[in-house]
């Protein structure tokens with residue numbers, strides 16, 4: 045039987061994730077503040093409604109994919125928020141990348157209302173969201189994860205239980221700090237090769253088969269024209285925004301301050317993305333950090 049799912053946040057990631065649930069035969073009602081995204085969802089067979097509260101009240105599962113902590117806190121805890129509208133027993137899954145603290149706050153409030161809740165941030169980019177190959181890093185009760193697994197399986201290929209509420213967010217922040225650092229390092233290395241007369245594709249191909257290999261070289265090359273179907277080859281549009289990376293590095297800094305961990309490269313990366321954003325590139329894909337390190341290609 046089709047499960048009744050409400051999906052809130054049909055952006056770069058949420059739209060293809062929700063579309064995969066529709067293709068799997070579920071009754072998915074999608075919501076976003078951007079009307080064009082909702083239309084695109086409806087064109088692909090998704091359900092739409094003018095009455096978000098009623099849709100949440102009838103849902104078996106509510107999934108959110110929103111930008112940052114404040115959006116998630118507002119969506120769940122507001123007077124007309126998800127916790128006020130959903131029935132007890134509704135399974136809540138937040139896939140946004142937010143602070144561990146915010147995830148725990150919402151998770152506690154959900155538990156008090158009798159609603160199992162998971163923080164389930166993802167990795168894999170927009171291609172992973174489209175192809176249903178995301179990695180889910182899950183925090184929350186094992187029983188809630190067991191209930192969510194069939195749906196996460198539709199959207200992803202790897203599901204890890206990181207621990208209790210908030211632990212999915214902690215591991216996600218560690219991963220994204222590393223990703224932010226790797227993207228800058230990869231950009232710097234390609235720029236060095238190009239400055240010395242090499243073809244960026246040659247530098248990239250060699251490093252991708254050598255000890256410098258990493259995910260950004262494999263599937264997300266930052267130099268325009270080296271790889272097809274990546275943001276760098278379409279004017280750094282789509283993908284994962286500079287400001288979202290900046291947000292995640294900010295979360296990493298908060299988490300380092302709270303725990304006393306030393307994160308010198310994470311701190312340097314945060315500052316470089318911050319300069320890049322201030323120079324007007326906040327809405328571009330984060331691989332556009334390549335531009336900060338040389339002439340605009």
Ligand code: NAD
Nearest residue numbers: 053054055056057058076077110111140141169170283284
């Ligand atoms: P996005 O900005 O493209 O999408 C977010 C969507 O949420 C927007 O369409 C916005 O209109 C909508 N929204 C905001 N507030 C809303 C509300 N109250 N009700 C309904 N809709 C609302 O962002 P994205 O790239 O899809 O990323 C979403 C989350 O996933 C972020 O936390 C990001 O850090 C994380 N993430 C992104 C990527 C990526 O590659 N883009 C990868 C992994 C994780």
